[in-house]
Each structure stands twice: as structure tokens, then as C-alpha cells.
Amino acid sequence: MATPLQVLKSYYGYPAFRPMQEEIINSVLRRKDSLVLMPTGGGKSVCFQIPALMMEGTAVVVSPLISLMKDQVETLKANGIPAETLNSGNSEEVNQMVHRRCEQGKVKLLYISPERLMGEIPWMVQSLDISLFAIDEAHCISQWGHDFRPEYIQLGVLHERFPMVPVIALTATADKLTKADIVERLHLRDPQIFISSFDRPNLSLDVKRGYSSGEKLRTILNIIKRHPHESGIIYCLSRKITDKLAGRLREKGVSAGAYHAGLSMEERNQVQEAFVNDRIDVVVATIAFGMGIDKSNVRFVIHYNLPKSIESFYQEIGRGGRDGLPTETLLFFNVQDLITLRSFADSSGQQEINHEKLNRMQEYAEAQVCRRRILLNYFGETSERDCGNCDVCNTPPRRFNGTVLVQKALSAIMRAKEQIGFTLTAEILRGSLTPEVAARGYQSLKTFGAGRDISSRDWQDYLLQMLQMGFIEIAYNEDRHLKVTPLGKDVLFGRKQAELAFVVREDLRKGKRSKAAGDKPLEPSASSASSGKAENPELYERLRKLRRQIADEKDWPAYVIMSDKTLHILAAEQPVTLEAFGKIFGIGEHKRDSYGKQFIEAIKEFNAR
Numbered sequence: 001m002a003t004p005l006q007v008l009k010s011y012y013g014y015p016a017f018r019p020m021q022e023e024i025i026n027s028v029l030r031r032k033d034s035l036v037l038m039p040t041g042g043g044k045s046v047c048f049q050i051p052a053l054m055m056e057g058t059a060v061v062v063s064p065l066i067s068l069m070k071d072q073v074e075t076l077k078a079n080g081i082p083a084e085t086l087n088s089g090n091s092e093e094v095n096q097m098v099h100r101r102c103e104q105g106k107v108k109l110l111y112i113s114p115e116r117l118m119g120e121i122p123w124m125v126q127s128l129d130i131s132l133f134a135i136d137e138a139h140c141i142s143q144w145g146h147d148f149r150p151e152y153i154q155l156g157v158l159h160e161r162f163p164m165v166p167v168i169a170l171t172a173t174a175d176k177l178t179k180a181d182i183v184e185r186l187h188l189r190d191p192q193i194f195i196s197s198f199d200r201p202n203l204s205l206d207v208k209r210g211y212s213s214g215e216k217l218r219t220i221l222n223i224i225k226r227h228p229h230e231s232g233i234i235y236c237l238s239r240k241i242t243d244k245l246a247g248r249l250r251e252k253g254v255s256a257g258a259y260h261a262g263l264s265m266e267e268r269n270q271v272q273e274a275f276v277n278d279r280i281d282v283v284v285a286t287i288a289f290g291m292g293i294d295k296s297n298v299r300f301v302i303h304y305n306l307p308k309s310i311e312s313f314y315q316e317i318g319r320g321g322r323d324g325l326p327t328e329t330l331l332f333f334n335v336q337d338l339i340t341l342r343s344f345a346d347s348s349g350q351q352e353i354n355h356e357k358l359n360r361m362q363e364y365a366e367a368q369v370c371r372r373r374i375l376l377n378y379f380g381e382t383s384e385r386d387c388g389n390c391d392v393c394n395t396p397p398r399r400f401n402g403t404v405l406v407q408k409a410l411s412a413i414m415r416a417k418e419q420i421g422f423t424l425t426a427e428i429l430r431g432s433l434t435p436e437v438a439a440r441g442y443q444s445l446k447t448f449g450a451g452r453d454i455s456s457r458d459w460q461d462y463l464l465q466m467l468q469m470g471f472i473e474i475a476y477n478e479d480r481h482l483k484v485t486p487l488g489k490d491v492l493f494g495r496k497q498a499e500l501a502f503v504v505r506e507d508l509r510k511g512k513r514s515k516a517a518g519d520k521p522l523e524p525s526a527s528s529a530s531s532g533k534a535e536n537p538e539l540y541e542r543l544r545k546l547r548r549q550i551a552d553e554k555d556w557p558a559y560v561i562m563s564d565k566t567l568h569i570l571a572a573e574q575p576v577t578l579e580a581f582g583k584i585f586g587i588g589e590h591k592r593d594s595y596g597k598q599f600i601e602a603i604k605e606f607n608a609r
């Protein structure tokens, strides 16, 4: 009998397991219950798919979203694995055909929605030889989790009805409470619990703070320019911002769609499908987007506004780079977002928890140490080394003695009787006679104009740093006025010194190539994955077209036919025999036999030009 590794190679064309996959597969093969925690894109699917292929009978996979099931079934079929789905989107005819094929033992994996499952149990008991149950997105069973699905509760009966069938539960998000809840509600028996690292080293991390909307737009356009014809997601806080930004991008010639809860289901599905099938490059979305898609070639994820928690943030950036290739993530952070989110938290049912989550998000955005270490630490992992793939690692902040500067700002705040917020403080320091300054008579303050030499934007940044260092705080219940803390008073009266970090700004003027570290072009993607041969970009384009053509014929997303990574390697290695083609990363036997000829022909033709 084949080993799990042989199955991985022959069906998926991958040379090796990722950490933990093999242990998990072996545990399922021993018919033990398991709980698997792995980050989004970590590779959970093969953990139940390979046992399904190796065991007698049909594996039943419960998954919460029809689009996810569809995606997974297409991916399996593209690898020559017989898989089907039973869901409310199917016609009665299709569902009957699926039943029959299952009864004949022709289906190795059957995907099913939780609400459908209950009705199918009698049929399963009577006619189906079940190898295992896989419960995907298992956190949906817990009320503690963030997307509780009442239908999941019923899954508790599975063990009772099918006492001999092992259950494997998988999720990317589970804190301690949720974890215990999953085990209890699914009645898992002495389960093996597998917790893999949550690190996603191919995602770069970058934070830009205090950017105006014009600067955000230019930064975004720069990123898009670095990724021609590639996919990206931009998350925004509100529908209004989403629509506006999508419109601005389209004006600039970007193929972009908007996605939010204000659109009809049909409009949303259209945008999602166009994105999945590479007909539009960029989706600007509220958090409503992304849950139902497995698209592996998302090359950048941008947060236009601050997310409300690290959990949401990590899940959202996790939708990038599932294929393991370098992927950019960028978070814009400014005080206005923080204020908006604070008021959301105030009016939410769980004030305390939500403020606490926001605090942690804010700490991340303001951090001056390796950002990945903060994230991993948040998820209960410690890492001993700086990552080398975040903005703090790449451009460590340089500091100077900012005592005088801080004193000027604190003195302005004190003289205005702590009745001013960020903007007014900066205006007073700059000596700008704005209507508000004039109305309140602040032009006669002694500190008026004391910081003329520093731009208003830099003042905003220094004020933010002062907030971070605890010299000032925002009185959220008093019109968000700034208050000087006891620590701040120590600096103001010369009892303590204050260090500030230089404000580094990219040159965002039009037409100028920015030289900031985050703007380095990513290394050619193939070099790290193949024998080191350089990729031919023209050939890559040619092969991409071929992939598109094949995908259109099948009505499948292009990445189901072949991942971007595989395509990059093909454009570097340029195999011209079926044998060499079959050795390429991501090409299993089925893909070799189905598409090998066409790709080899295209490569030969290209080289004969």
C-alpha cells in the first residue's frame, strides 16, 4: 500500500509535508479523533483528504459555505480525486446522481452543508460506507467563537449515530474556550490535539501611520503597480469608504470591484466570482468579504482602516499568499480610526472585551519591535528571533532626544487647559490661525507657533508617539481632549528625558519612484522554489494565458488548474518532456496526464520563435 507521502506526491505533486500534516494523517488513519488548529493557508485540507484517499469508503466533509465546498471539490477533481457535494444549490437530479455514485463507492470525498447533513443521516446509515467525518471551520460550533452557526450544534449526534467512524475537526481560530467547546460539543473521544505554528512567514508585515487619504491612495497605487495582473484585497471600515475607494481605483485604470453588505446577494456573488476567476484584480471590501474563498494567489492584502482586533486582522491577512509565495500586507493606522472603533466598542454588547481587543490591535500598530513576534506572542507562541520581514525589522526606528519637542507640545496642551484634541494641538504648535483657534483665542497662548519648524503631519506623528509612551492620554468621554499624565508632567518639568523616533516618510509625490524599504520589488518568485534558473517573464505570461484558456473551458478558477507558484517554476524550468513536467511542484499524475502535452507544446513553441 502507498504511504501518505507517496499519495501526496502522486495526487498533489508536492515533494514534502508541511509541519504536522503527516502526524495528523497518521492519527486519522489509526481511526483516532483529532482536533487540528492551523492558520488559514496552513494546509488543513490534505490532513483529511489523504486519509480519505487511503481508507475504504467515503469521507464526509462538513463545511459551512457552498462556495468553499465548490472550490474544494473543483480542486480535488483537478487532481483526479473523485469528490462531490450535496447542498441546497444542487438540483434534485444532481443530488440523486451524487447519492447513486456514493452508493456505488465511486466517491472518496463527499462535501455537505451542516443543515443538509441531518436529513441525510438515515441514508448514510443505510447506504453509505463512511471512512471518516471531517468538520471544517469547527469553531462555528462554539458560541464563544466569532461565527457561531446554530446548525453546527447538531453535529454532536454524529458520534452517537456512527460510533465507529473517526472525527477530525479543523479550524484556524480557536482560543482555549472555543477549543474545549469543540471537543465537548462534537463528543470527541480522547482526541489528539494538534496545534501548528501560526506563523505565515511569506506574509510581509507593514504599518503606515498618519497617512492622509491622498497618500493612502498613492501608496495603494504603487503596490498595485508592483503586481500587474495580480490579485489583492483592500479592507475598509465602512461601505461608504469601500465604494469611494473602489471608484477612485477604477478612475486610475485599476480593475477593481466593491463588496459590502449593502449590495444585493447577486451583486456580491458577481464580484466574488469575478475575483476568484481573475476577471478583476482588486476587491475593496468590508469584512464581509473573504470567508467563502480559497483563492490561493492573493498577492497583497491592505487594511485601509484599523481592524477591530488582532484575530480579525490575522484572519484577513491570512487570505493572502496561501500558495506560499511572498505576499505583501499593509495596515494604515491613524487616530481617527481609533476614535471611530472606540465608539463602536462603546455601543457594542461586550464593551470591556471589545476595548481590550482594540487595545491589543492598537499596540500592534504602534509597536517599535518586530511585528511578527507580537502576533505570534498574541497567539500564544514565543519566537526567539526577529522576523526580517516586517517594517520594524527592515527599517528599525532611529531615535533622538525629543525632550524639548515633547515639552512644547505638553505645555501647549496644559495652557489650553487640556481642552484640545490632536488637530488643535498641532495647529497651535504650528501657529496656524484657523477659525477654531481664533474662536477660542488660542493665538494669544505663549506656545502659539512654538513648533513652526515642524510640519503639521510630523506633529501628528510625534503626538501619536507621545500617546504611545504614555505622556498624554485621550479622554474619550470628554470630547477626546488630550490630558497630560503624571509621566508627561515629569518630562514637562524637566525631571525626565524623552526619546522620540524620527518620522520617516516615503516620497509619495507623483511619478517619483519610492525608495522606502517596503517598496522593494519582491524577489522573483521562482528562484526560491526551483533549481535557481531565472524565470522567463514572457513565457510566464504565455503559460498564464494557456491556464486561463483551460480554466475557462472547465469553468473553473485558474488557480485550481495550477497555482501561480507552479506556473512560475514552469516558466523557469521549461520542461519539454512529460516526465520532467510531472516532477514540477504542484503537478500530480492527473495534472501531468491532463495538461502536460498542452504546456509542453506551448514551451516548445515559445522557444522556437
Ligand code: ADP
Binding pocket: 014, 015, 016, 017, 018, 021, 038, 039, 040, 041, 042, 043, 044, 045, 046, 294, 296, 322, 323
Ligand atoms: P487551509 O485550509 O489550512 O487554509 P489549504 O488546505 O487550503 O489551507 O492549503 C493551502 C495551500 O497549501 C493549498 O494551495 C494547498 O494545496 C497547499 N499545500 C498544502 N499542503 C502542502 C504541502 N505539503 N506542500 C505544498 N503545498 C501544500
Ligand code: ZN
Binding pocket: 369, 370, 371, 372, 373, 386, 387, 388, 389, 390, 391, 392, 393
Ligand atoms: Zn519582524
